Amino acid sequence: MTNERDVLITEVALRDGSHAIRHQFTVKQVTDVAKALDEANVPFIEVSHGDGLGGSSLQYGFSLTNELELIEAAASVVKQAKIAVLLLPGIGTMPDLKQAAKLGAKMARIATHVTEADVSPQHIALAKDLGLETVGFLMMSHMAPTEKLVEQAKLMESYGADTVYVVDSAGALLPYQVKERIRALKDSLKINVGFHAHNNLSLAMANTLVAIEEGATRIDGSIRCLGAGAGNTQTEVLVAVLDKLGIKTGIDIYKMMDIAEELVAPILEKPQEITKDSLVLGYAGVYSSFLLHAQKAAQRFGIDSRDILLELGNRKVVGGQEDMIMDVAAEISNRGLVHEH
Numbered sequence: 001m002t003n004e005r006d007v008l009i010t011e012v013a014l015r016d017g018s019h020a021i022r023h024q025f026t027v028k029q030v031t032d033v034a035k036a037l038d039e040a041n042v043p044f045i046e047v048s049h050g051d052g053l054g055g056s057s058l059q060y061g062f063s064l065t066n067e068l069e070l071i072e073a074a075a076s077v078v079k080q081a082k083i084a085v086l087l088l089p090g091i092g093t094m095p096d097l098k099q100a101a102k103l104g105a106k107m108a109r110i111a112t113h114v115t116e117a118d119v120s121p122q123h124i125a126l127a128k129d130l131g132l133e134t135v136g137f138l139m140m141s142h143m144a145p146t147e148k149l150v151e152q153a154k155l156m157e158s159y160g161a162d163t164v165y166v167v168d169s170a171g172a173l174l175p176y177q178v179k180e181r182i183r184a185l186k187d188s189l190k191i192n193v194g195f196h197a198h199n200n201l202s203l204a205m206a207n208t209l210v211a212i213e214e215g216a217t218r219i220d221g222s223i224r225c226l227g228a229g230a231g232n233t234q235t236e237v238l239v240a241v242l243d244k245l246g247i248k249t250g251i252d253i254y255k256m257m258d259i260a261e262e263l264v265a266p267i268l269e270k271p272q273e274i275t276k277d278s279l280v281l282g283y284a285g286v287y288s289s290f291l292l293h294a295q296k297a298a299q300r301f302g303i304d305s306r307d308i309l310l311e312l313g314n315r316k317v318v319g320g321q322e323d324m325i326m327d328v329a330a331e332i333s334n335r336g337l338v339h340e341h
């Protein structure tokens, strides 16, 4: 395979996909998938709890396997790929990042809400000090106007990030909105621009292509759509589409198809598709990682999960406010009782 790449893909199934399987990855699953992705020449493979380093908790869901063990295992089987880790300041800590680097992580993605880049300077600086390739990851990008996004991206650039990502956490952005955001970042930043999609409105591929057209060179995908909500841009499909467009990823399409079919499909509890709930995530602009939490709350209170998700969207609830999901479910359920009597 060639190492000539126009676009550098980060495969996120072993991190974003953790949400979809309730953080139940085993060491064997992670090593098998990471080794195969490495052999397919994927340049970056992200491994962490779905909510990033330190995410294993009552609030976000306990991991079956300690993520540090998963990171170490993945790092031990890759030859050319770099292992990336996600860190949300406030969930993960500086010691977590140091430990991940010691175990073989080579890229740190520091994620904040789109209006809160100013919580990330210490983490970005530490990642750089550790010699890691450093990415600023602006989540829920649909919630801020483009000027705000640019302001926040510039902050991350000033802290030392090598790349800033527009992250469509809810899968809520429409193609023209992606176009405007990526173009504005390309016009305002000197560093790389990246894009991370969720497929809740079936727009992940279209949005990713628009982002690339506007100059994004760092792109996330999840193989077999193993990501939160309806998953991300499906990596093996993206690799094929980019190949048809003459855009080089350096990734082996046949190997990616085989990994999707033979290694990743069996990990899924059910095939990834746009269900009524994942559609509502995109429609209402809700964090994709809230999906299973909302379904659990709906079951507990005997209510429709779509009502919970719509209300979370109305309230503009963001990452870190997972406890609101139960609160909202309880309120909806109480309101229901009031109506009945």
Ligand SMILES: CC[C@H](O)CC(=O)C(=O)O
Pocket (backbone or CB within 6 Å): 016, 050, 051, 052, 111, 139, 140, 167, 168, 169, 170, 196, 228, 288, 289, 319
């Ligand atoms: C909770 C972290 C989140 O899953 C990061 C991410 O992939 C996103 O915001 O889309």
Ligand SMILES: [Mn+2]
Pocket (backbone or CB within 6 Å): 016, 169, 196, 197, 198, 227, 228, 288
């Ligand atoms: Mn995501």
